[in-house]
Amino acid sequence: MHVSDIVEYWARFRRDDATGQWTHPDDRAVLAGQHSFNFDYPTCPYLGxxxxxxxxxxxxxxxYSPTETPKEFPDAEAFxxxxxRIRDPEGADWSNVSPYYDRVNYGPLVYRGDAAWINASPYRSPRISAERDNQRLVRSLPSSVFLRRWLLEAVVPLAARGERLVVVKRPGLWRLPPEVRTAPGVLVDPAPISPQLTSAPWNAVQGFLTGRGPAPAAQPPSPQDPPRRSRTAAVVSPVAARRTPRGTETVAAGTAQxxxxxxxxxxxxxxxxxLTPDAAWPGxxxxxxxxxxxxxxxxxxNADVRSSPSEVAAWQRAGLGTVRPNNDRYLRVML
Structure with missing residues (x-):
C-alpha cells in the first residue's frame, strides 16, 4: 500500500442520496447497526x-457539538x-480548520503542515471514550479497517526508516499490535484522553522536526513518499497559530474581558x-x-500567566509556554 492511497480512498466520501447522511459508501451497511454517530455534516479522517x-x-x-459544529458549516461554500481538503490535502489551507485546534499544542504543527492528525474513524460524536456502541462499531467499519491497514503497511515502514514520527494518542481504537507500539519511530502518549500531546511525545516531536531527535541513517526517498513542500520546523506555542500577524491585534482598554x-x-x-468575564479589560x-x-x-x-510553580512547570512540559527565567511562578505564552 502507498501513503497516497488514503486520499484516493476518501475521495469517495460523499452525502448518501438516499439518506442525506455524510458517510463513506463502504460503511453504509455496517452503520445500520446501533450507534450514536452524527452524519449531518461532512467529516474527515485526517487533518493536515x-x-x-x-x-x-x-x-x-x-x-461533534450540537451548538458548535453547525457554526463550522454556515453555508454551501463551507461544505x-x-x-x-479531503480531496486535495496537500494543496489545502489547513490554517483555519476548527477553533478546537487553536487550543491544543499540536494545532500549529497541523496549520503549518508539519503534522497530520488521523482519526481511527472519521464519524462525529461528542465523546467516544464514553460511547460503547460507537467503540464497538469502529472495530468493524470497513473504513477503519482500511485506515489501520494503511497505517501498518504505508506509514509504519516510513517511521522505521526515520522518515516519519508516529504519535499514538488513542491506541485502544487503533488496536495496534504490541510490536507496533514499540516499533522504531512510534510513540504512545501515556495520557490518551488528554487533548494535548504530553511532555515526552511533545519533546520527541520537537526534536524530530528540528533534526535533534534520534533517527536511523538516511535512506533514499521512498517511491511511495511524494515530494514535500518546504516548511519551517520551528515549534511555537499553541496560542501562536496566527489569525493575525503578531502585534497587529490591538484591543482597546474597556472591552469586556x-x-x-x-x-x-x-x-x-x-x-x-x-474571574469576572464581563468586567472591563484594564489594558x-x-x-x-x-x-x-x-x-x-x-x-x-505575549502573555504572562501567574500560578503555582508546579502548575507552571507542568504547562511548560506540555509545550504550552516557557517559564520566565527570573520567576518560576510565571508562564510566558507567545501570541
Missing amino acids: PVTSAKVVILGANGG ERYLG SQVAPLMRVCEALGLTL YGKVVHLGGARSIYLNRT
Missing part, C-alpha cells in the same frame, strides 16, 4: 497534508471547502477561566484575575 507531513498523530474520531480574543485564546489553551500589562487564585498579564506579543 497527510501524504507529506513528517509527524503523524493517531486520534479517535471526529468531534465545499471542507470536502476540498471575555471579548478580548488573545486573552481568551490563552485561557482556552491552558484551561483557565476569567496591556495590567492584571486580569483568573479562577483558582491565578492571574494573567496580556502584552502585545
Whole structure:
C-alpha cells in the first residue's frame, strides 16, 4: 500500500442520496447497526497534508457539538471547502480548520503542515471514550479497517526508516499490535484522553522536526513518499497559530474581558477561566484575575500567566509556554 492511497480512498466520501447522511459508501451497511454517530455534516479522517507531513498523530474520531459544529458549516461554500481538503490535502489551507485546534499544542504543527492528525474513524460524536456502541462499531467499519491497514503497511515502514514520527494518542481504537507500539519511530502518549500531546511525545516531536531527535541513517526517498513542500520546523506555542500577524491585534482598554480574543485564546489553551468575564479589560500589562487564585498579564506579543510553580512547570512540559527565567511562578505564552 502507498501513503497516497488514503486520499484516493476518501475521495469517495460523499452525502448518501438516499439518506442525506455524510458517510463513506463502504460503511453504509455496517452503520445500520446501533450507534450514536452524527452524519449531518461532512467529516474527515485526517487533518493536515497527510501524504507529506513528517509527524503523524493517531486520534479517535471526529468531534461533534450540537451548538458548535453547525457554526463550522454556515453555508454551501463551507461544505465545499471542507470536502476540498479531503480531496486535495496537500494543496489545502489547513490554517483555519476548527477553533478546537487553536487550543491544543499540536494545532500549529497541523496549520503549518508539519503534522497530520488521523482519526481511527472519521464519524462525529461528542465523546467516544464514553460511547460503547460507537467503540464497538469502529472495530468493524470497513473504513477503519482500511485506515489501520494503511497505517501498518504505508506509514509504519516510513517511521522505521526515520522518515516519519508516529504519535499514538488513542491506541485502544487503533488496536495496534504490541510490536507496533514499540516499533522504531512510534510513540504512545501515556495520557490518551488528554487533548494535548504530553511532555515526552511533545519533546520527541520537537526534536524530530528540528533534526535533534534520534533517527536511523538516511535512506533514499521512498517511491511511495511524494515530494514535500518546504516548511519551517520551528515549534511555537499553541496560542501562536496566527489569525493575525503578531502585534497587529490591538484591543482597546474597556472591552469586556471575555471579548478580548488573545486573552481568551490563552485561557482556552491552558484551561483557565476569567474571574469576572464581563468586567472591563484594564489594558496591556495590567492584571486580569483568573479562577483558582491565578492571574494573567496580556502584552502585545505575549502573555504572562501567574500560578503555582508546579502548575507552571507542568504547562511548560506540555509545550504550552516557557517559564520566565527570573520567576518560576510565571508562564510566558507567545501570541
